[in-house]
Amino acid sequence: MLPKCGGILLAACLPLYGGATGSAPLTYYKDVAPILQQRCQGCHRPGEIGPMPLLNYKQVRPWAKAIRSAVVLKKMPPWFADPGYGTFSNDRSLSRAEIDTLVSWADNGAPEGNPKDAPQPVSFVDGWAIGKPDLVLEVPTEYHIPASGVVPYQYILFPSGFTEDKWIEAVEMRPENPSVVHHMIASVRPHNPEYEKKHPHGQYFEREGDPDSRDRSRTFGAAPDSENLQVYVPGGVAPALKPGQARLIKAGSDIMFQLHFTPNGTPVTERPRIGFRFAKQPPIERVRGVSVFNENFTILPGDPNALVQTKVRLMQDLKVTALQPHMHLRGKDFEFRATYPDGKSETLLRVSHYDFHWQLTYFLAQPKLLPAGTILECIGHYDNSANNPNNPDPSSAVHHGDQSWEEMLKGFMDIAIDLNPKTKEIFGTAP
Ligand code: HEC
Structure with missing residues (x-):
């Protein structure tokens, strides 16, 4: 029937x-x-x-x-x-x-x-997604991740060993145990003997102040030789540069890893690596990691929708290739907005439901050209009320700081710029 x-x-x-x-x-x-x-x-x-x-x-x-x-x-x-x-x-x-x-x-x-x-099963690459690296650097010391508990962010500094300036066409970080890695950030920085005294090469530390980021009045950063190389998140993709683009790592630079581990029930040791593929030809454009930020703000206790923003003027033409909003536990929403010299404005990325637990980078399908004179704004809102379940302390006033109970307004960007720009400056003060 x-x-x-x-x-x-x-x-x-x-x-x-x-x-x-x-x-x-x-x-x-x-x-x-x-x-x-x-x-x-x-x-x-x-x-x-x-x-x-x-x-x-x-x-x-x-x-x-x-x-x-x-x-x-x-x-x-x-x-x-x-x-x-x-x-x-x-x-x-x-x-x-x-x-x-x-x-x-x-x-x-x-x-x-x-x-x-059934569709054909996918074969996942278990090796390097960027292909065989020309050079692999491993952190000098392994880290013991406990079975449970909260592991504060770990930082480790080590020498790149580069004896000459190198153009990099692909870079990839790889953990041994992706299941305990929440995210990792690799950055390159000039060797600084003062900083090394405080944080010797090869020793893990929990960040308590970076001499490069103490000036609370700064609102943008493009330190000439210090930049993020990659933000690794599990399930993410290694950023692919377009043909003719490369990153520059100067001779003698140090590499810094920021590591956020999330214990998963079994103790494991972890020793992340970073692989580089060197450019085979001289590049046409240099890709750099830069950021626009505000380190001079107060979020009042209990404020459910505190606004923190910053803006910069672009001093030269540049192409944006990737965007990454960064806030901490009170972060609610974040927007990158460009206002062009002709007065028109455009939202490049808007994240209405920011989630600190996912440090995602958004790779633009097509690089976005922003002409010199463009005003670039980063606009964020924060929920410092008791209604925010992630809020570590609604009764405190919150300022800029590295720790997750402090806050940040930071717009990381990868940009492609001319090899011989008319000016070295990337950002200037906006009106
Ligand atoms: C980038 C990595 C990632 C991708 C891609 C992803 N997930 Fe998840 N998923 C996670 C993680 C990590 C958790 C646990 C933490 C959380 O819930 O945020 C999770 C949790 C879940 C849960 C909840 C499990 C529970 O305990 O209740 C479900 C259901 C789920 N995912 C389904 C999916 C589906 C369906 C897709 C694809 C459409 C997907 N996920 C894509 C990482 C991912």
Whole structure:
């Protein structure tokens, strides 16, 4: 007998089964697995940061309801750029149709379907995503991550060993145990004997003051030789430079790693590495990590929507290739906005739901040219009220500082600039 619903023949009820796309019921193999491969398995596989693997039906089935709610609430996959501003090459957000597919599949009892419909499994690169590096540097000392508890950010400084200036066409950080790594940042800085006295090479330290960032009145930074090389997040991609672009590491530079570990139940030792591919030809453009920030602000106790902002004037033409908002636990939203010399203004990136736990970099699909004279603003809001579940202390006034109970307004950017710019200056004071 044909199944009926409400006295109507099956045919009339089909849309219920067919979900978003019509007739046949959505199945794991045909409809769901391709989405999970593309958008989820980068993190949800053994050894990666996702708490459970989502590689096959048996693993996925118990999570159907949780997947449904995670994608409806846009908690997963982690991606925070508001749609409508900018196009990013590492955008992993789900389309409306993909969300609808996962929802109707879960609502229909998460059927398995026919294994013959399964997509080819993806083979994940376990080696270097940038290809074979020309040079790999390993931190000199391993770090012992406990089974549980909170590990404060660890910093470690070590020499690059470069005896000549080097152009780098690709750089990648790799942990041994991605599942305990929340994020890592590699930066390059000129060797500074004073700083090294305080923080000897090869010894982990918890940051308590960087002589380079003590001037509270600074609002932008482009120290000539000190910059971020990469922000690593699990499941992220190594930033690809376009042909003709390269980063410069000066002879004698030191490398600094900032490491944020999240214990996962088993003690492990970790010794992250960084790999470099050197440019084979002289570059046409230099890519640099710079930042626009404000270190001179007070967020009042209890303020649910404190505004902190800063602006700079661009002293030369530049192309923006990547953007990364950075705030701490009270961060709510962040925007990069450019106002061009002709007065028109444009939002380059807006993150309306900032989440400190995900330090994402947004790679622009097409580099954005900002002409000299453009005013670039970073605008952030902070929730210092008791309603913010992440707030370490709503009763305190908050200032700039490195620690996560202090705050930051920092817009990291990768920019591509001319090799021989008319002026060395990148940022100047804005009116
Ligand atoms: C960049 C890495 C990453 C990607 C990509 C990712 N996840 Fe996750 N996922 C995590 C991490 C880490 C957690 C645990 C912490 C959290 O919830 O933020 C998590 C948690 C979850 C949870 C909640 C588990 C629980 O304990 O309740 C679900 C469900 C989930 N992910 C589903 C997905 C789905 C579906 C996708 C793809 C559409 C996806 N995730 C993509 C990293 C990722």
